[in-house]
Amino acid sequence: MSRLHxxxxxxxxAVARLLERVVPNLSTLRRELWRDDVSSIxxxxxxxxDNAARYAQYLFGIEHRLPVALATPSLGSIYGVEPDFRQALVVAVSQSGQSPDVVGVLDAAxxxxxxxxxxxxxxxxxxxxxxTCVLELGAGPERSVAATKTYTTSLTALALxxxxxxxxxxxxxxxxxxxLLPDVLETVLGLDTGAAAAxxxxxxxxLVAGRGLNYATAFEAALKIRELSGVVAEAFSPPDLLHGPIGAVSSGAAxxxxxxxxxxxxGVAALAAPLRERGARLAVLSADASLLAVADVPLRLPREPADWLTPVTTIVPAQRLASALAADRGRDLDAPEGLTKVTRTR
Structure with missing residues (x-):
């Protein structure tokens, strides 16, 4: 078995361990992070x-009704400008914690x-x-280049x-x-992605499309497919796709x-008709019977968590699809060509 598998x-x-360790300490986390003057994140x-952070953009906005922004680390590392984080809660996510530009933003805060x-x-x-506060994922060593358990634990940590x-x-x-998350994850791990890869x-x-909370899932699925299999996968939200890029979709596209x-x-289901009209081969990852019925390549989710946690579990079949595509193409699952586990950007 590969390290990736x-x-x-x-x-x-890994998710169960994180929940067991952090849930009893939520009051401490609240006291250290959720100060009365926090008005943005x-x-x-x-x-x-970064894809995990896209999930948090929606989740924090939904749960706390606060403006949530993705930082631009290059402001500091290239332009020498330090943003004013007045009244902000600043959250950095990094499995290795090594990237200097990400560290620089948190240090400034x-x-x-x-x-x-x-x-x-x-x-x-x-x-x-x-x-000022560290939330350790505790996922154990992750040696394969493609992140799997550090991604789902990062999503879970952000949810916490x-x-x-x-x-x-x-x-x-x-x-x-x-x-309920660990049990749902165990169930979706059993989904066979071999036929879909074929x-x-x-x-x-x-083209990979997702929206809202699962906009993050679309980006992470596209990244996994691209880095593991070499397929050029690109993520879109349905509105962005319909605002022009769909013009590049024609017969032979997928x-x-x-x-x-x-x-x-x-909103995602509404894409099926225009994509089929343009001749695209359609794969669908869903539990919705009507949407799966129009798919050329259906991937039926066998179980789902509460809607706000669907990104944690839905990515797992996408990870397995990416690895199946890579295996079919004879790619090295643990060390994709030209990639390294830790990337230090400045």
Whole structure:
């Protein structure tokens, strides 16, 4: 078994350990992060962690009704400009905690006296050193280049941060939802993606669409497919796709719709007809029977969590699809050509 397959299979246990360790300490997390003067949230990350941050953009906005922004680390690392983080909660996500530009943003927030959270798998990293508060993923070593368990634990960690800031009643409801995550992850791991990979075997370009909370899933699925299999996969939200890029879709094109059971489902499902009209081969990852019925390549989600947690579980079949595509093409699952596990951007 490849390291990638082993690490993918470890995700239910990794999420369960994170929940067991962090949930009893949510009051401390609330006290350290959710100060009374917090009126905005700034997220900083790169790569897969940046996709996890896209999830948090929607989740924090939904749960806390605050403006949420993705930081631009190049402001500091290239232009020498330090943003004013007044009244902001600043959250950095990085599995390695090594990227200097991400560290620089968090360090600036800490120096300005703001709550600066590091979510990382390495509590001894430079990112952790720059933080006022560290939330360790505790996923264990992840040696395959493609992130799997550090991605799903990062999503779960961000969900825990959001829940920590809620009032007692809502927190209790959300914690009940979180408690089911490991079992749902175990179920979706059993989804066979081999037939879907065979159905996409000739694809060289793939459009991946997702919206809302699962806009993040579309980006992470596209990244996994691209880095593992070499297929040129590109992520879009349905509105952005319809505002011009769909013009490049014609016969021979292929699309993957990420459509779990959450409020964005209808917007993603509406893409099926225009994509089919243009001759695209359609793969669908969903539990919705009517949408799966129009797919050339259906991937039926066997079980789903509460809608706000669907990104944590929906990405797992996409990870497995990416690895199946890569295996079919004879690619090295653990060390894709030209890539390294830790990327230090400046």
């Amino acid at each position: 082993a690490e993918t299979a470890e995700q239910p246990a 700034v997220l900083v990350a790169r790569g897969s962690s 800490r120096r300005q006296g703001r709550p600066a959270l590091a979510i990382t798998n390495d509590p001894d990293s430079p990112l952790a050193d720059a933080a 941060v959001a829940v920590a800031g809620l009032d007692t009643g809502r927190r209790r409801e959300r914690l009940a939802d979180l408690g 159905g996409l075997s000739e694809v060289e370009h793939l 699309a993957l719709l990420i459509a779990p059971s959450e409020p964005s489902l209808a």
